Amino acid sequence: MRKIMLTLALLGTAAAQTNIEFWHTFGDPKRGNWIQSRADDYNKMHPGTMVKPVAKGNDSELITATILAARQGNPPALAQIFEGGSQLALDSGIFQPVSAVKNVDFSDYIKPVINYYTIGGKVNSLPFNSSSPVLYYNKDLMQKAGLNPKQPPTTFGGLLADCKKIEAANLGVTCFGMSLNGWFFENWMAEQGVPFLNNDNGRSGRATATNLDSPAAKTIFQFFKTMQDNKYFSYTGRLEDFDGSDAIFTNQKVVFHITSTSKIGNNGDGAKRAGFQMGVGKLPIPTGSKRNGVVLGGASIWLAKNISKAEAEAALDFTLYLTNTQNMADWHKLTGYYPVRQSSIALLRKEGWFKQAPLQLVAFNQQTNTVPSPATAGALNGASPQVRRAVEEGLQRVLSGTPVDAALAEAKTKADAAIADYNANFK
Secondary structure, eight states: OOHHHHHHHHHHHHOOOEEEEESSSSOSHHHHHHHHHHHHHHHHOOTTTEEEEEOOSSSHHHHHHHHHHHHHHHOOOOEEEGGGGHHHHHSSSSSEGGGOOOOOOOBBBBBHHHTEEETTTTOOOOEEEOOOOEEEEEEHHHHHTOOOOOOOOOOOOHHHHHHHHHHHHHOOOEEEEEOOOOOHHHHHHHHHHHHOOHHHHHHHSSSOOOOOOOOOHHHHHHHHHHHHHOOEEOSSSSSHHHHHHHHHHTEEEEEEEEEGGHHHHHHHHHHHHOOOOOEEEOOOOOOTTTOOOOOOOEEEEEEESSSSSHHHHHHHHHHHHTHHHHHHHHHHHHHHHHHOOHHOOOOHTTEEEEEEOOOHHHHHHHTTTOSSHHHHHOOTTTHHHHHOOOOOOOHHHHHHTHHHHHHHHHHHHHHHHHHHHHHGGOO
């Protein structure tokens, strides 16, 4: 009888366990292991809950897999959706706002961060990994070229001038490299004070067209043409190849590199292994532009709709734990992502972190000094992956010799068509 009772008790415990899958994009050991460790800690503190983080490829792959799983009736309780996928996530109907589960106090979140995820006056997801693009540079190679590492270029013109000096120094390296990503293009539009999409970047109404026919867009495409014509630019040849572009930089094949602030940790480690000093500066902007600020990158965590109340409550509770003051401070230290919470910033300042890690402070100040506007609020449209791909392919054509005007016109045609096709589902 005692054995039977014990067996029944164990079965009851197993039945009471709430399983939570958290799909994310961090397949690299450094960031993926950190997430797994936080889940392990949470599981120990909550014996009735089992959180299982699962890496699900890149941004586009994850949101596609999440929507498919939801349609098949088996969605993950939590999904990390990239910032550009926010409108698609909202329109998909597979997620529920966090307020549907529990009232959450958003006052501790950094304002530009929480503002991005506020759509129609409602916060639908919780910020997790937030970033902006910055300039990385090889201090040693700058010195060899006769440049001052304390004065990295801050404009397109400044970067071009430094490239000329690097070429003259005959160092056997290319001046500049970066991944071709639509997000970077959107940031340069914002820095010029121009929304990437009409209708206030899709925030005063559904976006129906891009502003790829604007002078601001032409300035960006022309910059890439100038760099390519002078043989100052290098990339892997693949679109959205963050890791490949990072490798070009950490292998000292380029002096300057633009990518997300979230790569400060990994690129810093790569620079140490390669034996050079790495610097970080503000994103260089079009010459003559007033610095308006950057568009938030990264992702937030969305909560599935068709799950049990117990799963929803446990999923939200884990998300709040993952993004609490201490964890967000630690996440920032590890990766370079913004800590997203004011209390995390206060903790980091108290610890003297920004004095120990001045490279992190550059990106942090760049975000907090951003001027709020439709341009810097970020673009909202459900066809974001296709629209960004059209921009990336346009830039790639310029690098292959297509005239700027022709490349822009084709990119706009493709991007606007993608938006129209998407919007046709909501008439």
